[in-house]
Amino acid sequence: MKKASICFSEAQHAWALWNQTAYATRYELLCSVATKLKLDNFKAPLAFHHKHSAQLLSEPELMPGPTGETNELYTAGRGVALIIADKSVELGCAKALYAQLAVALLSGNCVLLCVQDSELANEVLTLIENLSLPLGVISLVEYDQFSQLLDSDVRVVCVLGEEELVKSVNRSLAGKPGAIAPLVTEVDLHRMPVAQDPKLALRYITERTRTINITAVGGNATLLELGSAEH
Template structure:
């Protein structure tokens, strides 16, 4: 099993390409691994969040500008996502874990997993093998390496476990220098209020805009004068 620094480096390198893969293609790659019933705990949350995320992530929103330019509002993954599941997260509450995993990948993030429960860890390794995603998109490291990963330039951290553990992770993130990594926490593993949020994907993305200015080739250039001192 690779160490944390190698996995993080591979995830960083893979992110720009994975983020550019069309949403529909990402979903097809993920759902293709669930052909039999052994991975229903992954399939069900994946289908649920696909239903609610597709409209948000598929197509950019076009916003025509007053001077003829074209503005597009679109979404992008945040970067490298770290998901940590402590000893309280086992296969009985696996759907809470898989919901976070599926949404993070659908959103265009590369994901590194740290799982403490041995049975769930084996199930996750089987899933990774079946998915056969590009190198660096989805990685699994030894559980205790999450401490090292928290010091890396992760762009979002997800923690599933008891409240004391979540607070510990939150303090680690607060002490970091550099970019602020948002924290997503699931402590009610039986009820799964976070995992069942239909808008969960919004916490795994950023919004971006793309502007194409066409005033030089036929746009309404006269409107550019409205802000000048002579008018």
């Protein structure tokens, strides 16, 4: 495997392209490989979160202005997401991991994965090798390098496993200078309350606005006329 610093650099460079990729394309790429590999642990949470998040992630909300400008509210991925899974996350509860991975990628983030269980890590590596994604969109990093990645500019962190790991990562994030990256946690690996949250995508996105202002060339002429001396 590559060093953590190299994987992070590749993810940063790949993020702009992946974030601008149409949502439908992102979903199609992920769905096709899940079907090809017959990976139900990945396919099921992918379908669930696509059902609940497709409109949020793909369709901007139009907010017309009073004098003719157009405002659009849309979503974007946060940047590089780090997902950490300790030894308690094994094949039997892989859905908890794959739900986070699916949502992070669907939302437009690049993902770095640190998986301690060797069997699950091998399955994740097979998934990565079969995904036709640009270099850096998703990478598997040695588990013991997650501390190094926490010191980098990751924009969202997900921890799956024991509470002690969650507390340790939380302390590390709180001690970093600058903005604190959001922390997503899943400690109940069988009930998976977080993985089954239909609003999970909200933790991996930011909201942005796009404004097209045409008032300088006339805007809404009817409204502008109301301000003239003749009315």
